[in-house]
Amino acid sequence: MTTGSQNEYKKLTTKFSVIRSLTQIWTLFKKDLLLEIRQQYSFYGILLYIGATIFVLFLGIDEPEEKVWNGLFWVIQLFICINAVAKSFLQESRGRMLYFYSIASPGNFVLAKLLFNTLLMVVMSLLSLLLFSLFLGYPVVRTGPFVGLVLLGGWSLSLIFTFLAAIAARAQQNAAIMAVLGFPLIVPQLILLMKISNATFNPLLSLHASNILLLGALDVLVILLAVILFPFLWKD
Amino acid sequence: MYRSWWKILSVVLLVYTFTAGLLLKVPHLPALEETIRNLYFHVCMWFAMMILFTVSVINGIKYLRTFNIRYDIISRQYATTGIVLGLLGYATGAIWMSYTWADPNNPAFQSFGALAREPKLIGTAVALLIYFAYLVLRDSIADMDKRARISAVYNIFAYAMLFPSIWIVPRLLPSLHPGQEGNPAMNFKDVDSSMRVVFYPAVIGWTLLGVWITTIKIRIGLLKEKKWQ
Numbered sequence: 001m002t003t004g005s006q007n008e009y010k011k012l013t014t015k016f017s018v019i020r021s022l023t024q025i026w027t028l029f030k031k032d033l034l035l036e037i038r039q040q041y042s043f044y045g046i047l048l049y050i051g052a053t054i055f056v057l058f059l060g061i062d063e064p065e066e067k068v069w070n071g072l073f074w075v076i077q078l079f080i081c082i083n084a085v086a087k088s089f090l091q092e093s094r095g096r097m098l099y100f101y102s103i104a105s106p107g108n109f110v111l112a113k114l115l116f117n118t119l120l121m122v123v124m125s126l127l128s129l130l131l132f133s134l135f136l137g138y139p140v141v142r143t144g145p146f147v148g149l150v151l152l153g154g155w156s157l158s159l160i161f162t163f164l165a166a167i168a169a170r171a172q173q174n175a176a177i178m179a180v181l182g183f184p185l186i187v188p189q190l191i192l193l194m195k196i197s198n199a200t201f202n203p204l205l206s207l208h209a210s211n212i213l214l215l216g217a218l219d220v221l222v223i224l225l226a227v228i229l230f231p232f233l234w235k236d
Numbered sequence: 237m238y239r240s241w242w243k244i245l246s247v248v249l250l251v252y253t254f255t256a257g258l259l260l261k262v263p264h265l266p267a268l269e270e271t272i273r274n275l276y277f278h279v280c281m282w283f284a285m286m287i288l289f290t291v292s293v294i295n296g297i298k299y300l301r302t303f304n305i306r307y308d309i310i311s312r313q314y315a316t317t318g319i320v321l322g323l324l325g326y327a328t329g330a331i332w333m334s335y336t337w338a339d340p341n342n343p344a345f346q347s348f349g350a351l352a353r354e355p356k357l358i359g360t361a362v363a364l365l366i367y368f369a370y371l372v373l374r375d376s377i378a379d380m381d382k383r384a385r386i387s388a389v390y391n392i393f394a395y396a397m398l399f400p401s402i403w404i405v406p407r408l409l410p411s412l413h414p415g416q417e418g419n420p421a422m423n424f425k426d427v428d429s430s431m432r433v434v435f436y437p438a439v440i441g442w443t444l445l446g447v448w449i450t451t452i453k454i455r456i457g458l459l460k461e462k463k464w465q
Contacts (some may be wrong), residue, residue, distance in 0.1 A: 162391065170386050171377050180372055184365035187358070187395060188401035195408065211408065218400060225396055229389045232300050 020200035021108050028104060028112030032088075036120075046084045050128050053079070060137040066139040066201040073132055074194055076152070078186065080124050081157040085117050086178055088162060097234065106231040111168065114226060117158040125154030139201050141211075146200040152215055153193045159222045160186055170233050189218060243448055248319060251443030253280075257434045274332045275431065276438040281325035282360070284442040286402075288318035288450070289367070293395040296388035309457040310450075312374065315367050317450045321442070322364050329357075355406035362401045366394045420431035 008055050036043055052078055064072065091117055092100070100109055133140075140146045161182055168178045206232040257276040266270060295311035298304075373390055377383035 006411075037431060040315045050285055056299055111340045160397075165299045167373070167386055167390055171373060171383070177373065181369045181390065184369060187362045188397070191358070191405055192408070202439060214400075214404065218397075227392050229393060231391050235385075 008146050012218060021105065024108040024110045026116065028100075028109060029115050032112065032116040033119075035091075036116075041125075042087060044122060044179065046080065047127070048222055049083055050076075050080055050124065050131060054128065054131045054135055059192050061136075062130040063137040067198070068196055069132075069136060070197055070201065072136070072195075073129075074190055076132075077125060077150075077153060077157060078190065080128060081121055081154070082175060082179055082182070084120050084124055085158055085161040085165050086168070086175035086214050087165075088117055088167045089112055092169070093175055103229065107227045109234075110163075110226050112221075113166075114162050114223065117162045121154040121158035122151055125150050125197050133170060133181070141203050142200045144209075145207055146197060149193065149200065150213075152212070152219075153189075153197075156189050156193070156215060156219050157186065158224075159219055159226070163226045166226075166230060166233055195209050238270055242444055246448055247445035249437045250445060251436040253434060253441055254275075257438065261430060262433060263362045263430065266335060271332055272431075274328060276434050278325060278328040278332055280435070280438040280442045280453070281328060282319050283439045284446045285318045285325060285363075286316045287443050287445050288321060289395065289398075292318060293391055294390040299388045300392075303381075303385075305384055305461065306458065307378065308388065309461065310454055311388065313450050313453040313457060315370060315391070315448050317372075317453070319364060319367050320449075321446055322360065322367075326360070326364075359406045363398055364461040366398055370394065384441060440442045 018153050052144075057072060057076075061068070129147070132138075161178065164178050164182045164185070167181065168175065171177065192211055196207065196211050196215075253276050257273055262270070290316035292311045295307045295314065299307035299311060306365045370387060370390060374383055377386060384416050
């Protein structure tokens with residue numbers, strides 16, 4: 001073989017492996033989606049959780065001021081995320097994990113989970129925003145940036161808690177340990193989110209692109225860490 | 237004797253810190269006055285804490301590369317000693333704060349909540365909470381190898397997330413704490429040259445003391461390990 005054709009061959013194999021891992025991620029993602037559609041109780045369970053929590057808040061306080069609204073909104077997001085994401089690894093039985101181990105690579109597996117939980121959390125964030133604006137008033141002045149921020153925040157939360165769910169599942173613990181492990185880790189992101197979203201309540205404050213970029217960078221960091229560290233979690 | 241030179245060095249440096257730190261001339265700054273001497277204790281303990289946590293993470297990575305249980309014990313013990321130094325850093329910081337920040341004439345500082353909102357306090361509280369969670373996670377797993385692997389993974393993940401909460405986020409928020417621009421205490425202009433002669437030896441002294449305590453704890457851990465086998 002000449003060096004040229006060798007290079008060509010190498011290029012082709014890397015292309016194939018990228019396509020193969022993409023299809024693997026997509027298949028695993030579809031599997032999670034299908035499971036969610038078949039067993040709708042968990043989806044409706046989270047919906048009920050969102051509705052009940054916000055209704056209780058509505059009974060307790062009516063029309064809170066901006067800062068309180070902001071704080072409550074993000075704390076509720078945090079709790080929704082724990083409930084929505086916790087089962088992602090806990091639902092997989094030992095035998096099924098062994099099966100996935102034999103057919104998929106750990107990186108692809110965790111990426112599929114991250115993707116699915118991102119979708120789940122984005123939907124839940126939008127729903128809770130809707131309910132919040134219905135029940136507790138809508139102090140947001142700049143809707144566009146705030147909705148974007150809610151999506152970004154939901155994504156950030158889901159990424160961290162997906163990885164912690166993997167840890168909790170491996171430790172054979174319930175969702176309580178997820179909260180213990182996750183709350184300190186999520187604090188920097190929550191502070192950033194609350195700080196940025198404060199600016200959307202007041203037309204005089206400006207949004208800083210650097211803060212939003214920082215959040216994005218943190219998300220990328222979490223994805224990278226998850227892909228690097230997950231293989232060590234699922235080996236037995 | 238030749239292997240314990242660093243223990244002797246640690247004692248000498250700490251004795252130097254306590255005597256020279258309390259006796260040497262320091263610059264007189266408004267509001268700080270003589271409390272500036274706390275720099276040799278408060279800041280140095282945080283330094284030592286970060287160094288010990290870093291050593292803990294490095295040993296966690298080493299464990300994942302070799303699966304030698306020894307590194308797991310080392311990693312755990314460095315984390316606990318780091319926590320102790322962090323608590324000491326808090327205590328010295330609280331004393332310092334009560335003389336400089338807590339102004340009885342300023343209504344903003346009447347409650348603990350107002351002081352606790354300080355971003356640097358939040359960042360370090362996060363650091364300590366992370367390592368408390370690390371210890372809780374460890375104790376929740378019975379199987380030894382599994383415990384070592386999972387806690388090493390959490391250690392690395394948590395350390396990576398700790399960085400933004402200590403070094404980046406506090407700078408975005410308003411703060412009374414010095415070192416808002418740049419790296420606190422790492423900047424040569426921050427610390428007066430007359431204080432640097434005590435400051436750097438003090439950092440080394442506190443770190444060596446932490447390492448000394450940890451090595452003893454590691455020896456105990458390894459002995460316990462042997463007994464159970």
